[in-house]
Amino acid sequence: MAHAAAPRPVKLMALLLLLHSALWPGHKAAPLDTASPLPLPRSFVLKCLEQARRVQAEAVEMQQKLCATYRLCHPEELTLLGHSLSIPWVPLKGCSSQDLQPTRCLRQLQAGLVLYRGLLRALVGISPELSPTVDTLQLDVADFATTIWQQMEDLGTAPAVQPTPGTMLTFTSAFQRQAVGAMVASQLQCFLELAYRALRYLRGP
DSSP, rough: OOOOOOHHHHHHHHHHHHHHHHHOOTTOOOOOOOOOOOOOOHHHHHHHHHHHHHHHHHHHHHHHHHHHHHHOOOGGGGGHHHHHHHOOOOOOGGGGGGGHHHHHHHHHHHHHHHHHHHHHHHTTOOOOTHHHEEEEEEHHHHHHHHHHHHHHHHHHHHOOOOOOOOOOOOSSHHHHHHHHHHHHHHHHHHHHHHHHHHHHHHOOO
């Protein structure tokens, strides 16, 4: 028996998810399932949600300024440059619907924030117009990472050694620094979207 064609919005969403996974393979954007969540203190979750919203707003502001000032309005067009510079990423498989693991998810979220802090640190001095935004964003990402780390310590699930940002990126031109800024701002927004949904789901009663 023939199956009815999927509604157009479903097809569009599938296409967007496919495009997203091709551009940023470390980010799993699949919706969270309804397995039993790990109870987390409401105060912790609310603080994280507030921090996620603040950091995301700052990342949007950074991306808008890069677009207005340098015409870097389509970060997906810079993917090859990102590969050539070996920009690292942290997979979020522990936060996906296929393999939801609360402890692993929190560790990956914290490690990802540490990574983005390092990438933002490499962008310091990008331009007089953008430097204040980058500085603020770097501080808020670091605070967010610390919040999650402290909660993992309280739960007894923190790894023995804290993640580190790794080797700082170096650039051969101002354009490279600006282009990486556009990619980081875009990737950070995608990362925070998943972090936001995962934290809301992992919230206890």
